[in-house]
Amino acid sequence: MHVIVATDGSRQSLAAAKHLKSFADPTKVTDISVVAVIRPLASVAFADDTSEGKWPSDGSFRDAAQSAVDTIAAVYDGWGPKVHKRIRSGSAANEIIKAAKQYDAGLVVVAAGGRGLSDAVLVGSTAQRVQHYAPCPVLVVRPAPRKKK
Amino acid sequence: MSDTSTADPDLDDEGGLKRSITGKQLFFYTLGDVLGSGIYVLVGLVAAAVGGAFWIAFALGVTVAAITGSAYAELVTKYPQAAGASLYVNKAFGNRALTFLTTVSFLAASMAATGSLATGFSSYFSELWDAPPPLLVSLVFLAVLVVINFIGITESVVINMLMTFVEVSGLIIVMVTGIWFIAQGDADFGVLVDIDTSGTYTNPALAVLAGIAFSFFAMTGFENTANVAEETIEPHKNFPRSLVTGMIVAGVVYVLVSMAAALTVPTDTLADSPAALLEVVKTGILPISTDFMTKLFTIIALIAITNTTLVTVVTQPRILYGMAKEDVVPGVFAKIHPTQRSPWIALFFSGAVVAALLVIGNLVPEVEGTPLVERLALVTVVLLLAIYALVIVCCLKLRGQDEDERTYRANTPLLYLGIVGNLAILGFSIYDDPTSLLWCAALLGVGGVLFLAEYFFGSKGTGSRAPDLDDVKGI
Numbered sequence: 351m352h353v354i355v356a357t358d359g360s361r362q363s364l365a366a367a368k369h370l371k372s373f374a375d376p377t378k379v380t381d382i383s384v385v386a387v388i389r390p391l392a393s394v395a396f397a398d399d400t401s402e403g404k405w406p407s408d409g410s411f412r413d414a415a416q417s418a419v420d421t422i423a424a425v426y427d428g429w430g431p432k433v434h435k436r437i438r439s440g441s442a443a444n445e446i447i448k449a450a451k452q453y454d455a456g457l458v459v460v461a462a463g464g465r466g467l468s469d470a471v472l473v474g475s476t477a478q479r480v481q482h483y484a485p486c487p488v489l490v491v492r493p494a495p496r497k498k499k
Numbered sequence: 500m501s502d503t504s505t506a507d508p509d510l511d512d513e514g515g516l517k518r519s520i521t522g523k524q525l526f527f528y529t530l531g532d533v534l535g536s537g538i539y540v541l542v543g544l545v546a547a548a549v550g551g552a553f554w555i556a557f558a559l560g561v562t563v564a565a566i567t568g569s570a571y572a573e574l575v576t577k578y579p580q581a582a583g584a585s586l587y588v589n590k591a592f593g594n595r596a597l598t599f600l601t602t603v604s605f606l607a608a609s610m611a612a613t614g615s616l617a618t619g620f621s622s623y624f625s626e627l628w629d630a631p632p633p634l635l636v637s638l639v640f641l642a643v644l645v646v647i648n649f650i651g652i653t654e655s656v657v658i659n660m661l662m663t664f665v666e667v668s669g670l671i672i673v674m675v676t677g678i679w680f681i682a683q684g685d686a687d688f689g690v691l692v693d694i695d696t697s698g699t700y701t702n703p704a705l706a707v708l709a710g711i712a713f714s715f716f717a718m719t720g721f722e723n724t725a726n727v728a729e730e731t732i733e734p735h736k737n738f739p740r741s742l743v744t745g746m747i748v749a750g751v752v753y754v755l756v757s758m759a760a761a762l763t764v765p766t767d768t769l770a771d772s773p774a775a776l777l778e779v780v781k782t783g784i785l786p787i788s789t790d791f792m793t794k795l796f797t798i799i800a801l802i803a804i805t806n807t808t809l810v811t812v813v814t815q816p817r818i819l820y821g822m823a824k825e826d827v828v829p830g831v832f833a834k835i836h837p838t839q840r841s842p843w844i845a846l847f848f849s850g851a852v853v854a855a856l857l858v859i860g861n862l863v864p865e866v867e868g869t870p871l872v873e874r875l876a877l878v879t880v881v882l883l884l885a886i887y888a889l890v891i892v893c894c895l896k897l898r899g900q901d902e903d904e905r906t907y908r909a910n911t912p913l914l915y916l917g918i919v920g921n922l923a924i925l926g927f928s929i930y931d932d933p934t935s936l937l938w939c940a941a942l943l944g945v946g947g948v949l950f951l952a953e954y955f956f957g958s959k960g961t962g963s964r965a966p967d968l969d970d971v972k973g974i
Contacts, residue, residue: 358840390520390730391659392651393816394842395581397835409582409821412729439519439730441655462838475838 351456352381353431356446358476359386359398359418362461366491367425370459376430383434384422385449386415387442412437443479451485459489520730522737524656528727529745531663532720533564534670535807538753539776539800540619541717542760544873547770549710550695554757556710557717561750563924564718566917567887568746569909570894571721572739575728576907577897582821583725584886590900591893599827601886603946605722606818608882609811610849610942612719614856615875616808617641622773622872623804626797634861638854644805644812645850649841662806669799670756672792673779677759680784686762695766705927712928716876717753719883721746722890723810726817735905773872776800816845828949829957852945877928878938884925891918 355370357363367384388396388411395411398418419435426433438445450458462477481488520528545553574587585602592598620640621633680686700706724742731737756776760769764778772778780796783789816832820842823833832845860871891914929936 359835360837360840362837388519388730389651389840390727391656391813392841393648393813393846394820394835394840395730397820397840397842399835408578408580408586409824410580410729436517438517440517445517 351379352383352453353379353457353459354383354385354446354450354453354455355422355459356442356461356476356480357384357386357400357418357422358442358461359396359400359414360461361399362491362493363418364400364422364425365493366459366461366489367422369491370489371425371429379431381434381453382423382426382431383436383449383453383455384419385436385438385446386419387445388412388415388437388439389442390439442476443483446476446480447483447485455486457487457489458484459491462490462492518730518732520656520727521732522741524660525724525727525731525737525741526745527660527663529721529724529742530749531659531666531806532723532810533718533746533749534663534666534752535616535720535803535805538670538717538756539623539774539803540615540872541713541775541876542757543769543772543775545710545714545757546761546766546775547698548700548713549706550698551690551693551761551766552707553710553714553761553766554691554754555694556707556714557753557757558750559707559920560711560714560718560924561746561753563711563917563920564715564721564887565743565746565750566909566913567891567921568721568742569739570891570914570917571725572742573894573907573909574890574897575725575738575742576735576905577901579728579731579734581726581729581817583722584890585818585821587890587893587897591896599822599946599950600943601889602818602822602827603943604882604886604939606815606849606946607939607942608719608879608886609815609818610853610856611875611878611882611938612716613641613808613811613815613849613853614860615716615872615879616804616811617853617857618860618872618875619774620801620804620808623777623797623800626774626777626793627801634857637857640805640808641812641850641853641857644808645846648809648812648816649836649839649843649846651839651841659806662802665799666803666806667752669776669796669803670752672785672796672799673756673759673776674752676779676782676784677755677762680759680763680782683784688762690761690766691758693766708923708927709931712877712880712924712931713873714753715880715884715924718746718749719879720807720810722883722886723814726810726814735907739907773870774800812846812849815849816842819845819849822949826957827953828946829953832949852942856942874932874935874938877932877935878942881925881928881935881939882942884921884928888918888921888925891921 355367396415398414401417401421415437419437423433423435458480460477460480462475477490545556549556578586580586584605585598588601589598617637617640621636624636694703694706696703696706700709728734760779763782763784768778769775777796780792781789819832822828823830834844836843895914
């Protein structure tokens with residue numbers, strides 16, 4: 351099975367990648383494609399919060415995407431499946447869905463949602479669109495709820 | 500069995516390094532960005548300065564801008580990253596102070612442009628509904644764009660193209676009106692060579708130069724195409740072609756629109772109108788209900804202004820984000836919203852600065868005697884002209900570096916002409932309105948304050964500090 355692990359550079363997407371590894375059977379997964387999508391018309395086309403990579407003086411968003419993909423791919427080092435790193439460009443949800451079709455994916459892993467107000471107010475997120483239109487099952491990894499004190 | 504793919508990503512299958520902006524999209528991005536800024540807002544000012552022959556000012560202005568565009572195209576093919584002018588200055592001079600000044604000037608220019616466009620938006624809006632005060636309309640307009648950018652609707656390339664089509668259609672209405680008028684046989688072509696020397700400027704050359712300076716705001720915007728350079732497919736081929744063609748098309752449109760406006764509407768009427776192109780439609784030359792055409796044209800103008808303003812609103816937080824990452828302004832500007840993935844503090848901060856500009860500008864216009872839209876447009880132009888001249892210098896200085904056989908090479912004699920052109924317009928703008936320097940200084944001061952805040956209170960590495968990964972380990 352080919353699994354797509356999407357990253358938007360958020361720490362939650364790193365958590366999602368680790369979550370897949372925590373339960374999936376590496377002998378059943380043949381390939382993992384780590385996909386980052388650069389949004390050319392956004393204020394920040396890609397921001398990498400997953401690694402300690404030095405901000406390049408040229409300010410390349412491609413470099414930021416590359417470093418996020420490298421960090422996520424490193425999660426699966428030595429796990430078994432063949433890991434591919436892919437950087438795409440365009441609208442995040444569309445590109446993830448296209449990638450899923452193109453690689454004939456059996457599962458798409460995405461991170462979703464913050465906690466609190468923004469989650470309630472802002473709908474139409476990437477994860478929602480991927481869930482609705484992906485050609486295969488989708489694993490949406492949400493942040494753990496805050497512990498009750 | 501670990502088999503992590505470490506192959507060169509360039510050699511990966513079609514998914515490896517997929518770029519998304521085509522040459523055609525880049526062309527429309529350039530065209531939309533340039534056309535929206537100004538022609539709808541500034542025709543009146545230019546007509547007032549030059550007289551009936553004000554198309555000359557547009558023609559000369561767009562020539563200088565297109566030459567500058569060719570320098571941008573050469574630099575972009577060498578350094579495709581989004582940082583634009585700041586990056587080129589850094590590569591050419593390697594002087595941190597100069598790079599910082601360039602970046603802050605660009606940020607200030609972008610903020611002043613947003614202010615001018617928001618004011619222009621309110622002038623047109625009053626044609627539809629004149630109850631709310633213009634300042635309130637500008638502020639609400641700005642707030643809506645900031646929120647739209649935060650949510651991320653601005654990211655659709657298709658919407659950008661649609662808005663550009665609408666924008667061009669508005670200008671086509673003006674041109675068709677002009678052609679219709681000529682066909683009726685009433686046109687007096689003498690007006691097209693009439694340079695008004697009875698007003699402020701008694702020398703025809705000076706009057707034209709003034710016109711270029713006032714019209715130059717309409718030429719700006721192309722520098723923002725560096726935003727998408729990194730994501731352009733085959734940039735070596737597409738970037739120079741799309742950027743320069745976009746500017747030439749914009750230039751032709753400007754000249755034709757100016758001629759149509761000059762032929763159909765008395766220059767005095769244009770000069771007195773805050774939404775001058777609307778006067779062309781109001782003449783009722785076209786055999787369609789004037790009321791309907793006026794409404795339609797107003798809506799088109801509003802969309803055109805919105806399109807360009809959106810790009811400026813997207814650009815400002817990007818600049819602040821880059822500066823925060825470089826540790827020259829406080830690290831909070833590099834904060835990315837966890838779900839929206841936008842630099843929300845930088846975004847709302849730039850919105851607040853522009854809002855302050857609008858409020859201050861509305862409190863003092865009587866003292867200064869210059870309308871706000873003109874003032875802010877001039878501030879943008881002064882800052883951008885300095886940057887444009889500097890970018891051409893960088894282009895010449897970086898010749899021979901980082902080149903390969905695919906690098907686009909701009910015409911060298913034209914580049915020298917471009918430096919002279921930019922500086923001449925800059926010199927006139929400052930001579931004509933020294934007060935604009937105060938506004939420039941105030942806006943640059945915002946950058947200075949942020950720098951000091953980072954210098955004294957910021958900790959080194961705030962921007963690029965690694966996040967605390969502990970809280971994501973456990974699911």
